Amino acid sequence: MTSAKPLKTVRELILATTEYLAGKGVESARLEAERLLADVLGIARLELYFQFDRPLLNAELERFRDHVRRRGAGEPLQTILGETEFYSRVFKVRPGVFIPRPETERLVEIAVGLLAPPDHRLLSPVAVEIGCGSGIIGVCLAAEVPQLVVEAVDINPAAVELTRHNAHLNGVGGRVHTHQGSRFDPLPAHLRGQVDMLVSNPPYVRTDEIAELQTEVRDHDPHTALDGGRDGLDFYRALAHGMGPWLRPGGWIVLEIGADQGEAVTEIMTASGARDLSVHQDYAGRDRVVTARAATA
Ligand code: GLN
16 A cells, blocks of 8 residues: 655645745735645634644645646735725625725725714715725725715626625625716716715826736736826826816715825815815825815805
8 A cells, every 4th residue: 555645734835835925025925825824724724723734635725726726826815815895894806806905994084974973964865976996986885874875887897797796795785876888978867966076096107107006906907997197196187177066055075095196186176166174194194085075066
């Protein structure tokens, strides 16, 4: 009898994969190795530590190797795992749809604060989100603000479908309505003048800076979600130009911005009649969100 090749254990795989991913430039190599392995085994990451000597079955090993190969080639961890966490909720992600960034939690926090003040003026507020991607912003707002209705728009049909899916997963499918199309075009006419908040994390990267982004972003996020034109500001101009007929007088405008765009976006919004402009910082202390109110008649 020949003895079979010794099977790889959890411990060996974590060590070998950490080294491999670190060599490929992955920053949190150990953490990511563990998350990929836990996913393949269908267990929580910390449980790996109680199963260090567990040998992997061939099928598990094959799936794990495929995961690791993809990560080593620069695919983001999130699309390999198929989901990510945002604002303490779980969201599905998929290739071809912009992956949620932690900075955007700040935008959600600010928007929630504006929509859910202790005054009861807004009984059934309406928010419009332009460029909803995986749906994180609209879904979190609907989940945090009772009775809020979100009208979520994206030009990418895959994003619209994913938003719908994530809204159902998070229990707010009935209050997040999705629309496929360009900016305000697909919104139903009855929303004119009724919108309490316009919220967006638009594409704001300058076209010539896209080539310099890290592989995970450059080669995996859709460029329609990143490319803000020559100066990165095209989408803000388009929003400023199109928002007028939709917003209620005094309605809120809440926009994510690039760290150096606070002044320019403030100018664009002011020129289109918005008032009460302010620029807010993210947790890293960089300018990240602009808020404003639509003009009152
Ligand atoms: N923050 C993103 C990045 O730099 C860009 C997001 C956007 O354009 N909306 O990867």
